[in-house]
Amino acid sequence: MKDQRFKIAHREALIGIALVIVNFAIWYGFAYGLGTGDPASYSYVLGFPAWFFYSCMAGTVFMIVLIWIVMKLFFKEVPFNDEEVEK
Template structure:
């Protein structure tokens, strides 16, 4: 039997970068939410300060965090993510993607 050389799809490298960036953004979002929510939320209710009628801890963790991380997601997708075909690749396309994603 002839053994064929297996060529790893060069798109995997880009997919791994995108997955790590998405996971990183999710972890940072969790830290933001937890820090504001439990950091400022531990005070007695009588000591709360309010922004637009919401306790500061809630406003910063849920409202500002939701808006901020939505904007960061859009920026990350537009700047770092690449549009790729999910179809099988020809040898020429493999060479193209190999050069593009390195």
């Protein structure tokens, strides 16, 4: 019988990959969506170009909160020892 820990680890790895894709989509969308055009026409947030602020700073804060939520809701504690795991 397959160890249940591998099923949990596989699911959590897929969640991790999804989080990376979300992070890249946010970064790419703001950086190249707002960052195109003439730099003289850029808008600024807290002294930073809007594309940089939203892609790097706000995106990072958003991802930290999202990862924290995902960790609390979907990840579970798994023992690493080889003893028989309750099913």
